[in-house]
Structures are given as structure tokens and as C-alpha cells.
Amino acid sequence: MPRSRNAQALITLCSLLAACSSNSDPQGNTPDGGGAGGDAGSSAGGSAASGGTAGAQGGSAGQAGSSAGGSTGEAGAGSGNTGGAAAGSGGVSARDTYYTKDGKIYDPCGEELVMRGVNHPTMYVDRSGAALPEIAKTGANAVRLFWFGTHGVGIGEAEPAIQAAVDNHMLPILELHDSTCKWSLDDIQSYWTSGEAVSLITKHQGHLIVNIANEASSPSDDAFASEYSAIVQTMRSAGIHVPLMIDAGRCGRNYQVLLNKGAEVMAADPEHNLIFSAHLYDPLTRDQLAKLMGDFQGAALPFVVGEFANREPPGCGAALDYGGLITEANSRGIGWLAWSWGDNDPNKRWNGDCDEFDMAETFAYDSLFGWGKEVAVSLPASIQNTAVRSPWLRTGSCQ
Structure with a gap:
């Protein structure tokens, strides 16, 4: 839903309050791990950390109009590319x-987000x-960040990556891989719901999605x-207000459970702020993808x-119509x-189950190859x- 541009004063305040802070914690020494392919033939999912906004928890101010049908709240100052105020149709809302x-998914300013990442x-x-x-x-507007809760690494160590995503105009999605x-x-x-996690999520809540559990x-x-x-x-009661992403069952592939039960779970969320995710590793035809x-x-x-x-796990199984998937x-x-x-x-692959799942040889953009380069760059x-990156992603403000 388009946002209103009538709230110039509050937008200006939002811009003035934006600040930038980033922790450059050193890389940990946790050994490399496996990639795709769970025990039921799934590919291991990444985790997504979300990042960079330290938006102050808003009250229920700004009665003069909400953005894209959402509730109103106070403007908050943040770190990185954050702001607090969003201009809503008919007046000011945050x-x-x-x-x-x-x-649909909307940013704090009421601009729709369609993830590409x-x-x-x-x-x-x-x-x-x-x-x-x-x-x-690549122009990506979202990145899903892989994390574990049971490997002795505190969630606070995800903060540099969260901030890096926000500083580079992408929405981080922080995910736990343990289940x-x-x-x-x-x-x-x-x-x-630990104090450390709630604090991190609250600090960055203007630029964050939490994916509860991978697959x-x-x-x-x-x-x-x-x-x-x-x-x-329970997470809402703990003070977590960001969108919560929920993966399909059967190692992420059972999208039917989302269709059968998604509305029920959404109704149970007091904030009605959920996103449902399927991991499409089954060799579906173009017609099946369109129907899904x-x-x-x-x-x-x-x-x-x-x-x-590009392949069905486990191993490098059946070829998948990734071009048809993204087109549909x-x-x-x-x-x-x-x-x-x-x-x-460049001498090894992260995805030990099927090295074809690697999109790039290294971290570098120029090392993209094969299907990864097609999906990221070359296909229509x-x-x-x-x-599309909204003003909120680009600048942390609504314009």
C-alpha cells in the first residue's frame, strides 16, 4: 500500500535520528558444517538474521492514520539504516x-516487500x-542467515551480520537450524525467549524477521x-513483535500443511504478523508450481x-525447474x-550433500557461476x- 507523503515534519525527524553503529566481533572458530540435505531428504536451510534498527519501542501514538492498515506507534531512533517514523495514509503513523x-508483507512505512534474495x-x-x-x-532485498542455538555460540554474535545486511540495504531473516x-x-x-535474544531482536526490530525453526x-x-x-x-508474550516466519513440515517441503493450518496459526498470533515458507525441492512441473x-x-x-x-536432495537428485519457479x-x-x-x-563446497547447491565459488559477486548466476543475475x-528496495531499505526512512 502506498504511503502518504503528508508527514514531512516527522519524516525529517526520522532522518535526523538515524545513526549508525556496528559491532565487528571477530569470526568464531566453529568448524564448517554440512549444507543441504536433511535426514528426510531436505536441504538444510539457512538462517536469517535481521538487522540494524534499534527502533525504540513505540507507544500507541499517532492516531492520524495507519500505514497499510497497521497499528500506530511512536517514532523510534535506531542504529544503522534505521528510522522510527513511517508516513501513513491520511496522516502520520509509525x-x-x-x-x-x-x-502481503509491508515495511514500517507501508511499502510492500516482495523478497528477492x-x-x-x-x-x-x-x-x-x-x-x-x-x-x-545482485540487488537482493533480503538475506536469510543460518544460525544454531545449541552450538555454544551466543545469539549476540549474529549482530555484525545483521548490521551488515541492513547497511547493504537488505532485510535480514534470522533462523535457527536446530530442529x-x-x-x-x-x-x-x-x-x-532468552533475555539475550529478546534484547537483540528488540534492538533491530525495524529491520528484522525471525524464522522460528528451519524445516x-x-x-x-x-x-x-x-x-x-x-x-x-510465548514469543509475543516475551516482547518479540517482528514478523515470525514458519517453515512447512516434512523438511520444509510439505507446503500443504501451511494451506491446511496456516490460517489457524495466524489467528492464534495476537499480532497476526506471520509469514509462511516452503522449501521447494520436489521436482514439480511448471503447472504444479503455478497451482501451488x-x-x-x-x-x-x-x-x-x-x-x-537446481537439484532435489538428498545428493544431486532430479533437476529442478528453478527458472520456472522464480518466473511463476x-x-x-x-x-x-x-x-x-x-x-x-574456492577449493571446497559448503554444500557437502550436493556441491551444485553452491551459487558462488567464494563470497565474491564475481564468483557466481552456473544456476546461481542465472538466478542472481542473468535470467529475466x-x-x-x-x-525492489524500498526507501526504508535504502535509507532507513520513508523517503
Whole structure:
């Protein structure tokens, strides 16, 4: 929904308050990890950290109009490319976070976001965010940052990568990989609701999405709905207000559970601010891809393709129609994130299960090759040819 440009005074204040702070913590020594291919034939998902805004928690001010149907709030000062104030239709309003409405995703200014980006194995290979300026050269507007909660690395160490994403005009999506292809959400919930995690998320909430659990695989649709409803409510009660992304079951591939139960989980969220994600590694035909995406449009559920590549895991299985996938998604305004922009060593591959999943030889933009270069740069439906960065992403303000 277009934003109003009537609130010049508040927009000016927002611009004046923007500040930049970045922690350049040293890279940890955690050993490299595996890439794609979970125990049920999934590709391992990246985690997404979100970044750079220290927007002050807004009150319920600004009654003079909300942006794209959202609630109003106070303007907050932030770090990096952050601002607080968003101009809403009919007057001044401020949102502290991205939000969803009627199946779409909006930034704090009320501009729609259609994700175009990649996954990056941040925790293992790039905690400083060195690859992010190179990823940004594609024009990407989002990056999903891989993280673990059980490997002895504090969530605070994700902050440099979060800030690097924001400084390079991309929305970070921070994700926990611990429950890949299994159903174990208790530790995930405890990690996200820890004081350290809540503090980090709140600090950066104007430029952040939290992907609760990579490819967690429930035993049934009912278990999916009940347990995700509970964890969403617990995270909201802990003070987390950013959009929460929820992956499909069966190692991210069971998109049908999202269609069956997504509305129920959304209704359980007191803020109705969820995004649903499927990892499309099954060899679907173009017609099947079109139907899948049309079904999500019809359900009015905020939906993204959180992972895809050129082959079906495990191993380098059946060839996938990645060009058809991104074309169908683009024609329907559906976001997508390719898997994956891996490590910085040209002599090995991050994705041990199938090295073809690597989009680039190193962190460098110039090292893109094969299907990765097509998806990022050369296809008509590529990131470079279709991604849009809103003023909020570019400057941290609404203009």
C-alpha cells in the first residue's frame, strides 16, 4: 500500500535520528558444517538474521492514520539504516516492525516487500558479514542467515551480520537450524525467549524477521498448528513483535500443511504478523508450481519460497525447474530466497550433500557461476532484474 507523503515534519525527524553503529566481533572458530540435505531428504536451510534498527519501542501514538492498515506507534531512533517514523495514509503513523496484511508483507512505512534474495550459512563461515556487500551487488532485498542455538555460540554474535545486511540495504531473516527435519521446538522456544535474544531482536526490530525453526517436521497437521500457535504466543508474550516466519513440515517441503493450518496459526498470533515458507525441492512441473502459488494467493497467506536450488536432495537428485519457479513466483508477487551463497574457500563446497547447491565459488559477486548466476543475475526473472528496495531499505526512512 502506498504511503502518504503528508508527514514531512516527522519524516525529517526520522532522518535526523538515524545513526549508525556496528559491532565487528571477530569470526568464531566453529568448524564448517554440512549444507543441504536433511535426514528426510531436505536441504538444510539457512538462517536469517535481521538487522540494524534499534527502533525504540513505540507507544500507541499517532492516531492520524495507519500505514497499510497497521497499528500506530511512536517514532523510534535506531542504529544503522534505521528510522522510527513511517508516513501513513491520511496522516502520520509509525510502525516499529515489518508487518503482514491480506497475504502481503509491508515495511514500517507501508511499502510492500516482495523478497528477492539468498540464503547464507552465516554462523559457520561468516559471522562478520563479509559476504553481504557482495550479495548486495545482485540487488537482493533480503538475506536469510543460518544460525544454531545449541552450538555454544551466543545469539549476540549474529549482530555484525545483521548490521551488515541492513547497511547493504537488505532485510535480514534470522533462523535457527536446530530442529531441521525433526520435531523439537522446546529448546528453540527457550532460545528465542532468552533475555539475550529478546534484547537483540528488540534492538533491530525495524529491520528484522525471525524464522522460528528451519524445516521443523511435525508428526501431524494438528501438532503443527497447536505447537506453532503456542510458541508464537510465548514469543509475543516475551516482547518479540517482528514478523515470525514458519517453515512447512516434512523438511520444509510439505507446503500443504501451511494451506491446511496456516490460517489457524495466524489467528492464534495476537499480532497476526506471520509469514509462511516452503522449501521447494520436489521436482514439480511448471503447472504444479503455478497451482501451488495460486493456492497461496487464494488463501491470502503471506508466503515465500524460503529455499530452492537446481537439484532435489538428498545428493544431486532430479533437476529442478528453478527458472520456472522464480518466473511463476514473480508473476504472482511471491518472494523467494535461493540456497545458497556459501563459504569463501574456492577449493571446497559448503554444500557437502550436493556441491551444485553452491551459487558462488567464494563470497565474491564475481564468483557466481552456473544456476546461481542465472538466478542472481542473468535470467529475466533474476534477483538483479526484479528486486525492489524500498526507501526504508535504502535509507532507513520513508523517503
